[in-house]
Amino acid sequence: MPKTLRLILGDQLNAQHSWFDEKDxxxxxxMLELRQETDYVAHHIQKVVAFFLSMRNFAQHLKTQGHTxxxxxxxxxxNSQDLEKMIQGKVKEHHFEQFEYQLPDEYRLDTQLKSxxxxxxxxxxxxxxxxxxxxxxxxxxxxxxxxxxxxESFYRQMRKDFTILMDGKEPLHGKWNFDHxxxxxxxxxxxxxxxxxHPKPVSDVVKMLTEANVKTIGKIDEEEFTWPxxxxxxxxxxxxxxxxxxxxxxxxxxxxTTWDPFLFHSRLSFAMNTKMLSPLEVVQKVEAYWKEHQDTxxxxxxxxxIRQIIGWREYIRGIYWAKMPEFAELNFFNHQRKLPDxxxxxxxxxxxxxxxxxxxxxxxxxxxxxxxxxIGNFALLAGIHPDEVDQWYLGVYIDAIEWVEITNTRGMSQxxxxxxxxxxxxxxxxxxxxxxxxxxxxxxxxxxKKVGEGACPFxxxxxxxxxxxxxxxxxxxRIGMAYRTLDKLKNKEELINxxxxxxxxxxxx
Ligand SMILES: Cc1cc2nc3c(=O)[nH]c(=O)nc-3n(C[C@H](O)[C@H](O)[C@H](O)COP(=O)(O)OP(=O)(O)OC[C@H]3O[C@@H](n4cnc5c(N)ncnc54)[C@H](O)[C@@H]3O)c2cc1C
Ligand code: SF4
Numbered sequence: 001m002p003k004t005l006r007l008i009l010g011d012q013l014n015a016q017h018s019w020f021d022e023k024d025x026x027x028x029x030x031m032l033e034l035r036q037e038t039d040y041v042a043h044h045i046q047k048v049v050a051f052f053l054s055m056r057n058f059a060q061h062l063k064t065q066g067h068t069x070x071x072x073x074x075x076x077x078x079n080s081q082d083l084e085k086m087i088q089g090k091v092k093e094h095h096f097e098q099f100e101y102q103l104p105d106e107y108r109l110d111t112q113l114k115s116x117x118x119x120x121x122x123x124x125x126x127x128x129x130x131x132x133x134x135x136x137x138x139x140x141x142x143x144x145x146x147x148x149x150x151x152e153s154f155y156r157q158m159r160k161d162f163t164i165l166m167d168g169k170e171p172l173h174g175k176w177n178f179d180h181x182x183x184x185x186x187x188x189x190x191x192x193x194x195x196x197x198h199p200k201p202v203s204d205v206v207k208m209l210t211e212a213n214v215k216t217i218g219k220i221d222e223e224e225f226t227w228p229x230x231x232x233x234x235x236x237x238x239x240x241x242x243x244x245x246x247x248x249x250x251x252x253x254x255x256x257t258t259w260d261p262f263l264f265h266s267r268l269s270f271a272m273n274t275k276m277l278s279p280l281e282v283v284q285k286v287e288a289y290w291k292e293h294q295d296t297x298x299x300x301x302x303x304x305x306i307r308q309i310i311g312w313r314e315y316i317r318g319i320y321w322a323k324m325p326e327f328a329e330l331n332f333f334n335h336q337r338k339l340p341d342x343x344x345x346x347x348x349x350x351x352x353x354x355x356x357x358x359x360x361x362x363x364x365x366x367x368x369x370x371x372x373x374x375i376g377n378f379a380l381l382a383g384i385h386p387d388e389v390d391q392w393y394l395g396v397y398i399d400a401i402e403w404v405e406i407t408n409t410r411g412m413s414q415x416x417x418x419x420x421x422x423x424x425x426x427x428x429x430x431x432x433x434x435x436x437x438x439x440x441x442x443x444x445x446x447x448x449k450k451v452g453e454g455a456c457p458f459x460x461x462x463x464x465x466x467x468x469x470x471x472x473x474x475x476x477x478r479i480g481m482a483y484r485t486l487d488k489l490k491n492k493e494e495l496i497n498x499x500x501x502x503x504x505x506x507x508x509x
Contacts, residue, residue, distance in 0.1 A: 001026045002097035005090055009109065010037060010051045011401055012102050013058040014275035015231055017130050019102075023066040030090060031059050033074035035081040038209070040108070041395045044218040046364040049205045050227045050398055054274055057230040075208050084116045097122055102129040103136070105317070105403045107324040131275045132317060133158060133310060139318020148419055149319060152177065155311035164283055164310060165303060177307070178300035182250040185436050189259045191248060195267060196240030198233045199224035217344065217395055218361045227270055227364075227398060234271035238282060241266040242289040247297050250304030254369045256352070256437030261359050265367045266305070269399035272313075279309045308368075313404065319411065319421060320403040328390075328406060332418035333469055335383040340506040343392055348509055350457065351443035352433050353378060364398040371397075372426055373433065376413030380427055381461035382506060383468075386416040424478040429462040451491060451498040457509055463489070464499030 004027045006019060019027075033052055052074070059071040070090065072079050080086055091099065099117065103126050104110050117124035128135070142157070143149040156176055159165060165172045186192075203222040228234040241249075245264040252264050271277045283306045290302035320327070342348040346358030356370040366375065371393070379389045386409070393409045394400045411421030430447035434440040440447035440456075449455040466473065466482050473479050486492065502509060 003095060004028070004098040004100060005030055005087070005094070005096040007032075007087065007099070007101040007113075008058075009102070009104055010055050011105060011274045012129055013054055013231075014102075014129065014131055014278070015058070015061060016278065017102070019127070020062065020065065020067065025068070028068045028070050028090075028094065028096070029059075029062060030087070031055055031069065031071045032083065032086055033072065033079070034083060034086075035074070035212075035214075036083060038074070038212075038214045041391055042215050042217050043395050044361075044364040044398065045206070045209070045216040045220045046218060046225070046227065047395075047398050047400065048209060048214065048216060049202050049220060049225060050229055050270060050364075051274070052205050053202060053225075054229040054276065058276075061230070073208070074214075075212055083112060084119065087116055088120070091120065091122060099124045101126050103127070105129070105320075105401060107320075107328075108402065129275065131278055133162060133280060133314050134318060136318070136321040139315060140322035142318070143322075148423055149315070149322075149421070150423075151311055151315045154315045154318070155307055158310040158314060162280065162310065164287055164306060165299070173299050178250065178303045179307075181298075181300040182253045182304045183436075184251045184255060186252050186255040186257050186259070186263065189257075191252075192260050192263070193244040195226075195262050196237050196244075197226035198228055198236070199226055200229075201225070218364055228267075228276070231276045234268070234276045237267055237271065238277060238285060241268065242286060246286060246289065246301050246305065248301065250298070250301040253304055254373075254436055256369055256374065256433060256439055258351075258355055258438055258442060261363055261365060261367075263367065267365070272309075273399050273401050273404065279313060283309050316407045316411075316421070317403055319407050323407075323417070323420060327410065327417065327420075330410060330416045330418070331386050332416050333383065333472065335380075335385050335414075335416075337382060337384045337388075337503075337506070339379070339384055339388045339392060340382075340509065342507070342509075349444040350378075350509055352439040355439060360396050364396065366397070369436065371408070372413055373428060373436070374439075376409065377427055378458070378461075380414050380425060381458065381465045382503065383465075386410045386414045389414055418472075419476075424476055425465075425473075427462060427465055428458070430456040430458045433458065451494045455498060457499075457502045460495045460499035461502060463492070463495045464503070467492075467496055 001024055006027055006029050008029055008031050038048055059069045062069050099120055099122055101113055104113060142154060201223050202225040206220060206222050228237045248264045255263055272279060286302055286305055290297050343357060346354050346361055348354050352374045356366050356374045360366045390406055390409050394405045407421060410416045413426060415422060415425040430440060434447040445456040446454050447456045450459045463486055466486055474483050
């Protein structure tokens with residue numbers, strides 16, 4: 001093998017990659033902590049810390065396996081903070097004869113690495129990251145010629161291709177999807193379990209970021225940082241999910257409550273998005289555990305979880321590569337408003353939002369329904385520019401990497417793609433939030449009130465949204481009903497005026 005430099009990005013911590021099958025003294029692995037990564041958006045402090053800590057642990061793991069690693073910390077004197085210069089410099093200094101990298105998941109880095117390779121005087125090669133079930137172009141080819149990319153058909157194909165929850169050619173228990181059984185509100189807090197955490201001090205990383213003036217958002221406990229930051233820790237979180245949480249995952253997947261931030265969610269997105277765990281190993285482990293415990297765990301719990309990973313996650317990633325870079329510019333409704341200031345403080349009288357945003361700032365985490373039906377729902381009803389919404393989501397969540405953030409936020413949540421990811425916008429009035437949990441009973445607004453003092457803003461904004469977007473939505477067969485209801489409303493004008501008032505004063509809500 002010629003003397004080779006291999007780049008490992010911060011979200012490529014895949015210890016099972018074939019690169020590491022053999023030790024080869026002609027290969028050096030390069031890992032870099034760079035300002036371009038800390039600064040492309042204002043990230044949550046926990047997100048930056050989790051990435052750097054996991055990268056450092058991964059470098060250490062490779063070294064103990066006998067690989068040669070060149071790891072450059074953010075504050076190291078020889079760190080020019082420029083990816084191209086760093087690679088060029090290493091090649092020159094150590095006389096590398098070949099440069100290799102794993103295909104990045106972000107369009108931004110894909111473009112940058114291609115350009116770097118053009119300027120390098122040695123042969124360059126990219127290899128698969130060996131993480132996803134499908135290749136980048138699979139979803140694009142699968143839905144060739146279709147306007148809407150229906151997740152369900154893709155998901156079924158994955159089930160068949162990877163023989164997951166299958167009985168020969170048929171789905172186990174005769175059904176592909178148990179979604180209708182997965183919509184309960186949590187009524188009994190005794191069902192809740194403590195999350196599996198790995199408290200560790202991270203003050204050295206925080207100090208380094210502070211001294212370097214890296215701008216971050218959110219809070220961190222420097223003495224007890226709880227996110228999994230190695231493969232071992234991630235495997236323990238997966239194990240905890242199977243033994244403690246899977247039993248209720250599906251039932252309460254959509255529940256909203258002030259009692260607990262994580263409910264029965266796995267907290268595995270960061271571990272998977274950094275590739276410390278592979279999606280296939282996660283679903284295979286969950287399937288195997290469910291099979292052994294079928295007497296106590298219903299198939300709907302396992303199917304609900306598996307669908308999120310080999311369905312949604314894989315599909316979302318395919319959409320990204322099918323539709324970027326145009327996707328990042330889409331603004332179907334031409335929304336233009338700025339996010340209210342309380343997105344950075346959680347300081348709003350609306351309990352659903354103060355709770356979900358406050359939790360996001362405290363923990364760098366909110367579960368799917370908080371992201372979609374509380375925060376995203378509000379942003380869409382309020383007509384916030386999708387760029388603003390994207391920047392916020394990309395910054396705040398521990399698991400936010402553009403390929404999975406933008407497709408979920410701009411696509412699924414904001415419908416800014418006009419219906420590629422979803423067939424209709426995910427919007428609701430207070431009804432849904434009230435039905436799914438206890439936020440409304442702790443709120444300054446009344447969920448049942450539509451207009452007047454103390455009326456829940458979701459109620460009038462909901463109709464304002466449909467009213468102002470009539471031309472764009474009325475002909476959608478899944479939405480027609482909403483327009484028939486709107487046209488019959490006796491207090492339509494009052495509702496629209498109420499919404500206008502709220503829209504003028506978003507910061508005061
Ligand atoms: C507006 C919005 C923005 C989002 N941004 C991100 C993001 O930046 N990064 C991210 O990983 N997920 C994102 N999601 C998807 C989902 O909310 C998170 O993956 C999930 O909340 C992570 O918590 P968990 O690991 O406890 O998930 P669980 O509820 O335990 O689900 C298990 C796994 O399924 C996968 N998954 C579930 N839903 C999705 C989905 N829609 N897309 C992709 N993967 C999914 C995740 O890998 C997750 O870890 C977003 C969803 C919405 C609505
Ligand atoms: S009443 Fe409205 S604003 Fe308050 S928690 Fe319920 S949905 Fe949210």
